[in-house]
Amino acid sequence: xxxxxxxxxxxxxxxxxxxxxxxxxxxxxxxxxxxxxxxxxxxxxxxxxxxxxxxxxxxxxxxxxxxxxxxxxxxxxxxxxxxxxxxxxxxxxxxxxxxxxxxxxxxxxxxxxxxxxxxxxxxxxxxxxxxxxxxxxxxxxxxxxxxxxxxxxxxxxxxxxxxxxxxxxxxxxxxxxxxxxxxxxxxxxxxxxxxxxxxxxxxxxxxxxxxxxxxxxxxxxxxxxxxxxxxxxxxxxxxxxxxxxxxxxxxxxxxxxxxxxxxxxxxxxxxxxxx
Amino acid sequence: xxxxxxxxxxxxxxxxxxxxxxxxxxxxxxxxxxxxxxxxxxxxxxxxxxxxxxxxxxxxxxxxxxxxxxxxxxxxxxxxxxxxxxxxxxxxxxxxxxxxxxxxxxxxxxxxxxxxxxxxxxxxxxxxxxxxxxxxxxxxxxxxxxxxxxxxxxxxxxxxxxxxxxxxxxxxxxxxxxxxxxxxxx
Numbered sequence: 001x002x003x004x005x006x007x008x009x010x011x012x013x014x015x016x017x018x019x020x021x022x023x024x025x026x027x028x029x030x031x032x033x034x035x036x037x038x039x040x041x042x043x044x045x046x047x048x049x050x051x052x053x054x055x056x057x058x059x060x061x062x063x064x065x066x067x068x069x070x071x072x073x074x075x076x077x078x079x080x081x082x083x084x085x086x087x088x089x090x091x092x093x094x095x096x097x098x099x100x101x102x103x104x105x106x107x108x109x110x111x112x113x114x115x116x117x118x119x120x121x122x123x124x125x126x127x128x129x130x131x132x133x134x135x136x137x138x139x140x141x142x143x144x145x146x147x148x149x150x151x152x153x154x155x156x157x158x159x160x161x162x163x164x165x166x167x168x169x170x171x172x173x174x175x176x177x178x179x180x181x182x183x184x185x186x187x188x189x190x191x192x193x194x195x196x197x198x199x200x201x202x203x204x205x206x207x208x209x210x211x212x213x214x215x216x217x218x219x220x221x222x223x224x225x226x227x228x229x230x231x232x233x234x235x236x237x238x239x240x241x242x243x244x245x246x247x248x249x250x251x252x253x254x255x256x257x258x259x260x261x262x263x264x265x266x267x268x269x270x271x272x273x274x275x
Numbered sequence: 276x277x278x279x280x281x282x283x284x285x286x287x288x289x290x291x292x293x294x295x296x297x298x299x300x301x302x303x304x305x306x307x308x309x310x311x312x313x314x315x316x317x318x319x320x321x322x323x324x325x326x327x328x329x330x331x332x333x334x335x336x337x338x339x340x341x342x343x344x345x346x347x348x349x350x351x352x353x354x355x356x357x358x359x360x361x362x363x364x365x366x367x368x369x370x371x372x373x374x375x376x377x378x379x380x381x382x383x384x385x386x387x388x389x390x391x392x393x394x395x396x397x398x399x400x401x402x403x404x405x406x407x408x409x410x411x412x413x414x415x416x417x418x419x420x421x422x423x424x425x426x427x428x429x430x431x432x433x434x435x436x437x438x439x440x441x442x443x444x445x446x447x448x449x450x451x452x453x454x455x456x457x458x459x460x461x
Contacts, residue, residue, distance in 0.1 A: 055392035068393040180369040182390035227445040
């Protein structure tokens with residue numbers, strides 16, 4: 001069944017969410033950067049953080065993307081009970097991504113994995129990734145994901161006896177990554193579920209507000225910051241701004257752990273779809 | 276603050292890791308695909324004294340919209356021929372591997388710009404032209420005029436590497452923190 005009105009409304013909302021996410025940092029993310037700039041003790045690191053804050057202000061002033069790696073959009077939809085899940089949902093998101101690519105503008109980043117041929121409009125086979133869950137309101141959330149931090153992400157199938165080693169696995173991920181994922185980073189950690197489920201949880205964790213951490217998240221955060229990698233890998237107190245954990249139960253013989261690394265530009269925005 | 280102007284010469288050999296510099300003149304963007312094409316077909320600009328910027332900008336209507344650095348380490352294995360050809364400086368983020376540190380010795384430097392700060396970078400830049408445009412916006416070689424772009428010397432021509440120094444300290448701390456004997460990490 002074709003539903004052009006639904007697709008068009010969703011395309012409009014997706015385009016608006018992408019423009020918002022690419023140009024303006026969410027308030028909790030900006031606050032985390034500002035707090036870090038206030039408490040950082042390393043002079044070079046303070047200078048890097050000041051440059052980042054200057055860039056964020058300039059992007060908003062000029063209404064341009066914060067970073068040239070405008071990422072690939074990861075899209076989360078909530079569907080209220082009266083709207084059926086149909087191909088119109090996916091068509092609407094794809095059209096919204098195409099429109100945003102021209103309007104914001106976004107860098108065309110989507111290519112064939114083997115030939116590397118660029119599709120030119122940020123839409124392709126299986127791209128963008130669209131995740132649909134039931135909800136009260138009809139909303140679209142976008143998480144544009146840049147490659148520098150995505151490439152530093154890691155998944156481990158730990159042993160059931162290694163639960164205490166999870167902070168070590170997360171810290172090791174940043175030790176290996178160094179300055180490549182543009183620290184200070186945010187770390188989404190998925191614990192449990194299945195091989196694929198842990199990775200999905202880690203990415204969803206990046207949607208959580210970063211102004212609070214529970215005791216476990218804080219413990220991991222402190223362990224990573226003790227490494228002293230600092231902004232851009234040039235040294236300092238601020239390597240990670242927040243760790244967010246999402247869990248699922250898992251097989252009695254498994255302990256999947258995924259770490260989705262997110263650069264300081266934790267870009268996300270939610271827009272309600274108006275029908 | 277040391278002010279550098281392209282084409283660069285032997286003055287880069289005096290720079291030290293950690294020095295703050297500004298760069299004015301012409302630079303050329305290049306990422307993975309452009310490096311591979313240059314190795315196959317040759318360098319389309321005069322390499323002696325030139326500066327290569329690891330960057331895939333957003334370009335619209337012949338103008339640079341935003342143009343921050345990309346992760347330089349992806350080009351670790353693709354860089355030697357550029358230094359051999361006379362490139363004097365690389366600009367990027369995150370640092371490069373030990374093989375590049377060796378290749379830079381006595382010849383060229385690596386300059387770091389703050390990752391993600393693409394709006395700020397573009398404020399110092401004007402687009403002048405393009406090579407290999409068929410590679411697409413992110414992978415083409417864009418010719419860019421820069422005006423006093425602020426940079427930090429990340430790797431100097433003496434073998435000093437800020438990133439490696441930080442990494443070594445982080446590694447020691449990691450092993451202490453988690454009581455790991457060398458070589459037994461997860």
